[in-house]
Amino acid sequence: MAATKKAVVLLSGGLDSTTCLAMAKAEGFEPVCLAVAYGQRHAVELERARRVAQALGVKDFRVVTVDLRQVGGSALTADIDVPKDRPEGEMSHGIPITYVPARNALFLSLALGLAEVVGASDLYIGVNAVDYSGYPDCRPEFIHAFEGMATLATKAGVEGTRFKVHAPLSGMSKADIIRAGVKLGVDYGMTHSCYDPDSGGRACGRCDSCVLRRRGFEQAGVPDPTPYVEGA
Numbered sequence: 001m002a003a004t005k006k007a008v009v010l011l012s013g014g015l016d017s018t019t020c021l022a023m024a025k026a027e028g029f030e031p032v033c034l035a036v037a038y039g040q041r042h043a044v045e046l047e048r049a050r051r052v053a054q055a056l057g058v059k060d061f062r063v064v065t066v067d068l069r070q071v072g073g074s075a076l077t078a079d080i081d082v083p084k085d086r087p088e089g090e091m092s093h094g095i096p097i098t099y100v101p102a103r104n105a106l107f108l109s110l111a112l113g114l115a116e117v118v119g120a121s122d123l124y125i126g127v128n129a130v131d132y133s134g135y136p137d138c139r140p141e142f143i144h145a146f147e148g149m150a151t152l153a154t155k156a157g158v159e160g161t162r163f164k165v166h167a168p169l170s171g172m173s174k175a176d177i178i179r180a181g182v183k184l185g186v187d188y189g190m191t192h193s194c195y196d197p198d199s200g201g202r203a204c205g206r207c208d209s210c211v212l213r214r215r216g217f218e219q220a221g222v223p224d225p226t227p228y229v230e231g232a
Helices: 015-026 044-055 103-118 140-153 174-183 208-220
Strands: 006-010 030-037 060-065 122-124 164-166
Touching: 006 015, 006 103, 015 030, 015 044, 015 122, 015 174, 030 044, 030 103, 044 060, 060 103, 103 122, 103 140, 140 164, 174 208
Parallel strands: 006 030, 006 122, 030 060, 122 164
Antiparallel strands: none
16 A cells, blocks of 8 residues: 655644645645744744644644744734734735735745655645735745745755645635635634734734634634634
């Protein structure tokens, strides 16, 4: 019997990356999950990532620490307020201050290095080109460009490996993603999406990520299991 192929899955503990992990497993891959502690203000997501990995039977879960607070430039890594109560129309225009400079390029590079080490040629990332708050590193063009770079930048690539970056959520709405995850048995109560949770890890209900998540559950017709702060 042939050995199961490994795939490196970037796992944040959020709704999208958890769905992405479930998809990778459904497609027959043995996932090696990589979470990144980058100094994010919503560090509760790392605990959720570990919990998700355990619940989905992941045998190899790793956390890499890179302190992006030394770079700053984002409301997630610097002393900058997270925008709240933005109209949904405003979310689809411009790049918000919650964008972390070059974050997905960094994350995919770490995943690429791990893929070389574990002998994987497939990487999964839960980027979304529809409900994505305007982040440039969530676009399909970026994913395709990274695949080309991966071949040029690695020993494995030079020796003939062709890396594939799977972005299965690209083109899906948040409601589509939730429906797909429910079919795969994902428990979204384990996940965390809020950019500015309280000390107990409860979601603010007002940041862009919370608004998109809540709207997704409403449109999917699925009960929202998110614990919100009182009044949110």
